[in-house]
Amino acid sequence: MTGSLTVVGLGPGAAELMTPAVSLALSEATDLVGYATYLERVPETKLGQRRHASGNRVEIDRARHALRLAAEGRKVALVSSGDPGVFAMAAAVFEAIETGDTRWRKLDIQVQPGITAMLAAAAHAGAPLGGDFCAISLSDNLKSWATIEQRLEAAAKADFVISFYNPASRARPEQLPRALAFLRQWKAPETVVLFVQAAGTPDMKLTVTTLDRADLSAADMRTLVVVGSSKTRLISRDGAAPWVYTPRSDGTS
Ligand SMILES: C[S@@+](CC[C@H](N)C(=O)[O-])C[C@H]1O[C@@H](n2cnc3c(N)ncnc32)[C@H](O)[C@@H]1O
Numbered sequence: 001m002t003g004s005l006t007v008v009g010l011g012p013g014a015a016e017l018m019t020p021a022v023s024l025a026l027s028e029a030t031d032l033v034g035y036a037t038y039l040e041r042v043p044e045t046k047l048g049q050r051r052h053a054s055g056n057r058v059e060i061d062r063a064r065h066a067l068r069l070a071a072e073g074r075k076v077a078l079v080s081s082g083d084p085g086v087f088a089m090a091a092a093v094f095e096a097i098e099t100g101d102t103r104w105r106k107l108d109i110q111v112q113p114g115i116t117a118m119l120a121a122a123a124h125a126g127a128p129l130g131g132d133f134c135a136i137s138l139s140d141n142l143k144s145w146a147t148i149e150q151r152l153e154a155a156a157k158a159d160f161v162i163s164f165y166n167p168a169s170r171a172r173p174e175q176l177p178r179a180l181a182f183l184r185q186w187k188a189p190e191t192v193v194l195f196v197q198a199a200g201t202p203d204m205k206l207t208v209t210t211l212d213r214a215d216l217s218a219a220d221m222r223t224l225v226v227v228g229s230s231k232t233r234l235i236s237r238d239g240a241a242p243w244v245y246t247p248r249s250d251g252t253s
Helices: 020-028 059-071 089-099 102-106 117-125 145-157 175-183
Strands: 004-009 031-035 050-054 075-080 108-112 133-137 161-165 192-197 205-210 223-227 233-237 240-245
Touching: 004 020, 004 059, 004 089, 020 075, 020 108, 031 059, 050 059, 059 075, 059 089, 059 102, 075 089, 089 102, 089 108, 117 161, 117 192, 117 205, 117 223, 117 240, 133 145, 145 161, 145 175, 161 175, 175 223, 205 240
Parallel strands: 004 075, 004 108, 031 050, 031 075, 133 161
Antiparallel strands: 161 223, 192 205, 192 223, 233 240
């Protein structure tokens, strides 16, 4: 098969946070496939390049469409925001390959990484991920709330810094309040909590608060929420948000 499929991560938003390898893959593609909002972020670089935009909730269909185009001999770039392997399209592509046309296994498939929202958000706040950390999606579209609670409990007991992707949407306003109330069983009220909206874009907004004071209405679909470990702390600054960091040593060695 002569076609190829590259799954690319556009990064969190700002053009300068897109890697050169991703820019190259986008400019070389004959076809761009993706959620319409993400495709709009890709500059028009090549005459005749075809764009295939789809809605947000049809990931497997979009992956299959990209694979079919590649099987026809097209050079396809499938776009994701952030990193394509983090709660995004790369896994949908491999799921489609595993369950789909066996000829797709012969295609040239590449995954080009991008800066995920968690890293852009953390860099803006300081170094909250300096110790051990984990990432949990609060969306229960693809897993049960019981599974989310199991993972929250394990992460809290292990004293990880926890980053929440998909903390809220119009259809799921209750997820974040539920998750934070659940965590309060193990985490101290003064645990540092960060809300980072539109990380890595000019509209970025950072709110530094605590588990007992968090204003949960501050979270939307473009927010990354970070709940600190027992070691996460603040360095105050005059006239600016405090720096937030988690020391690399947890004091046990
Ligand atoms: C389906 S996940 C996709 C994550 C993406 N693949 C990544 O690596 O960043 C969507 C969630 O990522 C987070 N997110 C994506 N872009 C963001 C940004 N610029 N700032 C803050 N959070 C963001 C939000 O929590 C959002 O609900």
